[in-house]
Amino acid sequence: MKNLNNMNKSTKKNMVTYGIVLAMFIFCVVYTTTGMASHLFRGLLVPVCVNVILAISLNLTVGILGELSLGHAGFMCVGAFVGSVFSMAAEETITSVWIRFPLAFLVGGASAAVIGLLVGVPVLRLRGDYLAIVTLAFGEIIKNIVNNIYLATDVNGIHFAIGVESYNNITFDAATKRVYINGAMGITETPNDSNYFVGFALIFITLIVILNLVHSRTGRAIMAIRDNRIAAESVGINITKYKLIAFVISAFFAGVAGVLYGHNLSSLVATKFDYNYSILILVFVVLGGIGSMRGSIIAAVILTALPELLRGLSDYRMLMYAIILIVMMLVNNNETLQMYTQKWFGGLNIKKLFTAAGSKKKGVS
């Protein structure tokens, strides 16, 4: 108990966040090993992990850095494709999945981080909605290019083409031809290495890195930029450097989530990573409370599971999803409605339920 009291406030809050993830993990283990879990539930576990990692990493950009990014799925796309190609290529040389899979995460995450750096340099000069639209544009460019990439090998080496015309012009040695990325058909032979154990391990790693970053000197500098850019600049904080740090780390974990996603299903197509996916991740962040990692986790879990839980409504489920989303936003953000909900539910504050107590009110201005 003495130890607990000595911990500062932020550490305690972080412990609660880790505790929630741990509780979810234990629940999943117990639920699946006792055989009560349905096929549907098992199928949902990895997508939930993917979305939680995405939500946490986007929250670093949106909540901590305070810049609206609508291209998060683009970084995920890079990670997913690079990671999958790596796994396919290394499948024979590195037979142990214990070495190959972590390497795939590193390679996928690193390549997404490199793209994040390339995107970040021009993008972070812009402000507000312009920045949002340029990240959206970058996401679409990445999707569009990846959708037209052809990558194959044969005895003569590696063949790479953009566009189906140039791909058809390549002559292959038919016996040794192996297709990695087949344009719009994407990747079809990724080994299915993902499971929820890996997923939860990655959630923990992401949380540890990002929560420690937020509470470090770097994190304080980043938040100072969010709260007042000019004041931060005037006390000597290097704006570009810290913005890039946040952006690149965010892109790295989006890439890692992409690798997890890519190794979950055997088929991987670029069109999945469109702006709708980016917006979905943003919905997790905003609904969970901007700047609150715990909120992002809870929102990502609920909103990923919701369409499946509403399956009983069959055709009406996406309609209900949309209505729930609108109503939640209205209830959370309208002063008059909040007054009524407090009156009706007394102590149960809906806003607190969803945004988690520790959320930072000051988000994007």
Place this chain on the structure above:
Amino acid sequence: MNFLSYLISGISLGSVYALIALGYTMVYGIAKMLNFAHGDVIMIGGFVVFTAISSSLTSPAVAIICGIVVCTLLGVVIEKIAYKPLRNATPLAVLITAIGVSYLLQNVALLVFGSASKNFPNIFKWCPDWHVTEGLTVSGVTIITIAVTMVIMIGLTLFIHFTKPGTAMQAVSEDRGAAQLMGVNVNTTISLTFAIGSALAAVASVLLCSAYPLLNPYTGAMPGIKAFVAAVFGGIGSIPGAMIGGILLGVIENLSKAYISSQLSDAIVFAVLIIILSLKPTGILGKKISEKV
């Protein structure tokens, strides 16, 4: 000669983008929000006109008027129910609500009309193709699209500058609080903006579906996002900017489809946007915002 025909069809496509972009940019200028559901209003407009025509009770002209009326009402209702309660919330909360409305409209359309693509009838058959020279033909739809857009743009510019509600809109976009103090009814003005934006979306839907006749619940999404890009391109909040941005975007898209690569045209369009924004960070006609310390 080929270049000219690509250019003209680019201008025609760009005019449609410009009409949609006007809706985005006006709402942004006045309500300071990104109305992501705008693209889906276009889709609803397309379905209303399609249903009215295929029921063969009405003439195309009546069908188009039906579409405009429904879209206008829809725009106002969406504003009243979903956006008005969030007038004082953070812009991001409003953005997410707009996304929710967008999902809602898509799924309502999916339930009512099904996911299969409908073939939109060509209602501009009466307008003959124009054979300019040997090898250069401009289709009737293209002529009508460009003409209608021109008329609407001139009308809108006159409305904004020379009528009382138009001046009120300018005032609200400049400073909402000050406008309210001067006796401008802000709520009515915002509703009016949504009404005009949605009516323009209905017109755009007819023009768009006549040129690209496939209609399904997701028809509005891509033109919507392109038009949004066009609005930013021209400087969001600026009406002439939306017109220029829309037309430029259409021309760039068509020319890159014709000369560079049809599959990568989207990437090229967005790349041009990024280049322009890195050179001029607030778009072509956007105002430079000076920051107070």
